[in-house]
Amino acid sequence: xxxxxxxxxxxxxxxxxxxxxxxxxxxxxxxxxxxxxxxxxxxxxxxxxxxxxxxxxxxxxxxxxxxxxxxxxxxxxxxxxxxxxxxxxxxxxxxxxxxxxxxxxxxxxxxxxxxxxxxxxxxxxxxxxxxxxxxxxxxxxxxxxxxxxxxxxxxxxxxxxxxxxxxxxxxxxxxxxxxxxxxxxxxxxxxxxxxxxxxxxxxxxxxxxxxxxxxxxxxxxxxxxxxxxxxxxxxxxxxxxxxxxxxxxxxxxxxxxxxxxxxxxxxxxxxxxxxxxxxxxxxxxxxxxxxxxxxxxxxxxxxxxxxxxxxxxxxxxxxxxxxxxxxxxxxxxxxxxxxxxxxxxxxxxxxxxxxxxxxxxxxxxxxxxxxxxxxxxxxxxxxxxxxxxxxxxxxxxxxxxxxxxxxxxxxxxxxxxxxxxxxxxxxxxxxxxxxxxxxxxxxxxxxxxxxxx
Numbered sequence: 001x002x003x004x005x006x007x008x009x010x011x012x013x014x015x016x017x018x019x020x021x022x023x024x025x026x027x028x029x030x031x032x033x034x035x036x037x038x039x040x041x042x043x044x045x046x047x048x049x050x051x052x053x054x055x056x057x058x059x060x061x062x063x064x065x066x067x068x069x070x071x072x073x074x075x076x077x078x079x080x081x082x083x084x085x086x087x088x089x090x091x092x093x094x095x096x097x098x099x100x101x102x103x104x105x106x107x108x109x110x111x112x113x114x115x116x117x118x119x120x121x122x123x124x125x126x127x128x129x130x131x132x133x134x135x136x137x138x139x140x141x142x143x144x145x146x147x148x149x150x151x152x153x154x155x156x157x158x159x160x161x162x163x164x165x166x167x168x169x170x171x172x173x174x175x176x177x178x179x180x181x182x183x184x185x186x187x188x189x190x191x192x193x194x195x196x197x198x199x200x201x202x203x204x205x206x207x208x209x210x211x212x213x214x215x216x217x218x219x220x221x222x223x224x225x226x227x228x229x230x231x232x233x234x235x236x237x238x239x240x241x242x243x244x245x246x247x248x249x250x251x252x253x254x255x256x257x258x259x260x261x262x263x264x265x266x267x268x269x270x271x272x273x274x275x276x277x278x279x280x281x282x283x284x285x286x287x288x289x290x291x292x293x294x295x296x297x298x299x300x301x302x303x304x305x306x307x308x309x310x311x312x313x314x315x316x317x318x319x320x321x322x323x324x325x326x327x328x329x330x331x332x333x334x335x336x337x338x339x340x341x342x343x344x345x346x347x348x349x350x351x352x353x354x355x356x357x358x359x360x361x362x363x364x365x366x367x368x369x370x371x372x373x374x375x376x377x378x379x380x381x382x383x384x385x386x387x388x389x390x391x392x393x394x395x396x397x398x399x400x401x402x403x404x405x406x407x408x409x410x411x412x413x414x415x416x417x418x419x420x421x422x423x424x425x426x427x428x429x430x431x432x433x434x435x436x437x438x439x440x441x442x443x444x445x446x447x448x449x450x451x452x453x
Contacts, residue, residue, distance in 0.1 A: 019080035031073050035066045113211035116197070119204055121146045121164065133190070133213045135183030151181045167196045167207045177214070189218040244285065247278040254278075285410075298344070298421050302337035305345075305377060309368060312349045316357075324362045327353075330369040336444055338377050344418045349381070351411045352438050356383035359436065375444050376424075382437040388430035396428060 039062050107114050113130035117123060122145055126138040134141075134149060141148075150156055156179060163173050173194040182188050192211045199205040254271045257263060263271065313327055349368075356366045364384045371378040388396070397416040419426045423443055430436035 019077055019084055021081075023077055024074075024081075027077065028070065028074060032066075032070060035069055039066065113213075114208070115146075115211060116206060116208040117146055118206040121207075124206065130211065133188065133211060134180065149180045151179055151187060153179070163194060164207075167194055168204050170196055170204075172196070188213060189215045244282060247282045247285075250278045251275050298341045300339040300341055300422070303340040303342050303345070305335055305338050305340070305370060305379070306331045308340075308342055308345060309349060309370070309379075312346050312353070313368065316350060316353045322353075322357055324364075325357050325360070326363075326365040328365055328367040330367065332370045332372060335370055335372060335377060338442055338444055340422060340442065341418075345422075348415045348418050348440070349379075351415050352381040355411060356381060356385065356436070356438075359383055360385035372444070373441065376441045377444055379440040379442070380437055382435060384435045387432040387434055388428065388436045389432060393428060393430060397426075 042058075042062065107125075107127045110127060110129055113133045114125070114127045115123065115130055116125040122143055123141050124143075126136070126141050130141075131137055147157075147160075150160060159178060163176060166173055173192075175191055175193060177189070177191045180188050180190055190211050191214050192209045194207050194209045196204060197206045197208055254275045257271050258268060309329065309331070313329065316322055317327070353366060353368075357364075360366075360383050366384075367380070367382040369378075369380040369382070371380075397412050416426055419440055419442070424441055426438065426440045428436060428438050
């Protein structure tokens with residue numbers, strides 16, 4: 001778009017277009033030297049006794065001629081250079097106007113809202129897409145404060161102030177999802193990328209944003225999440241019904257046997273013992289289910305993870321069923337205090353030790369190792385059991401999934417829930433026949449966490 005104007009300004013269509021700065025440096029001295037040389041020739045050719053030489057008119061005429069010639073030369077150069085400059089300036093102005101018109105058409109036709117604010121957060125530009133998203137026409141919003149688009153929500157006001165602070169610091173705020181209010185009062189959800197604007201001196205002059213209306217997208221995502229939650233509730237209800245139905249069937253059968261009245265005392269004791277076991281199983285299922293369903297309220301405090309591990313291992317060893325299990329502790333002596341909820345991390349570690357012991361059966365070794373990976377603490381629990389089949393590994397942390405007879409399938413699900421509440425991660429690595437390793441990573445630094453009391 002700029003090339004035709006630029007080329008027309010640089011074409012040597014006239015003598016003026018060929019004038020360059022070096023002409024001012026070279027031509028006037030050369031012309032002066034030539035004129036002085038001609039004057040000397042004229043002086044030599046003029047007889048000394050002539051009336052023209054004696055009257056002094058020749059000297060005056062010669063001086064006037066030299067001055068006039070030099071003035072004409074310099075004027076010609078100046079006019080030519082000025083004309084050339086005017087042609088170039090005109091061409092560049094024309095190119096700027098074409099560029100401005102082109103950008104204006106791009107902004108006007110853009111499907112996303114493009115908004116600019118001045119340093120006082122007053123709207124300085126407002127394209128048609130912004131009119132469609134927010135409902136305000138350009139003539140209604142230009143010069144007005146951007147705050148009129150904010151809902152009456154203190155948290156959103158603080159959020160906007162934080163965005164402004166970052167913009168004034170020279171930062172670009174990308175994909176900022178937030179809520180705004182339409183002209184008619186209904187809330188809308190947007191996602192905006194804000195960038196700072198600076199003047200020629202580098203001072204903050206305002207900001208510009210590309211805004212997307214995500215109201216429909218957000219509503220669809222919420223409906224999808226709601227359907228997923230309902231599906232998860234349905235699946236959980238089916239699993240709970242399955243876990244409860246089996247013990248109830250056993251209890252009912254035992255009661256029918258007792259009610260028949262044809263059993264001896266020994267058989268009756270066995271039946272009653274089976275009823276108690278089934279009731280204990282139901283109680284354990286309900287307890288685990290409540291632990292899984294209850295929101296994980298985290299009360300973080302600086303914890304010496306090594307002391308916590310030693311305490312859990314000691315409790316684990318006190319159970320007679322775990323006496324044949326060997327535990328190898330490998331502590332990293334450089335480990336700093338970690339912000340954790342001690343009781344919940346104890347439950348995580350105890351569940352992992354119990355899971356490893358049950359996978360190995362009698363005997364075997366459980367290795368508990370700690371380490372530091374950058375700003376995260378690593379906790380590993382490794383066993384020497386048969387390992388986890390590849391088809392089983394993806395389901396380990398799902399509620400009610402278990403490969404052990406009599407298990408509720410909620411232990412590892414609870415473990416993951418607690419770890420996630422601590423803003424940590426957990427994964428499992430296993431090779432069939434070579435044991436399994438559960439690896440937890442927890443942040444070293446951090447104050448209040450989501451869900452903290």
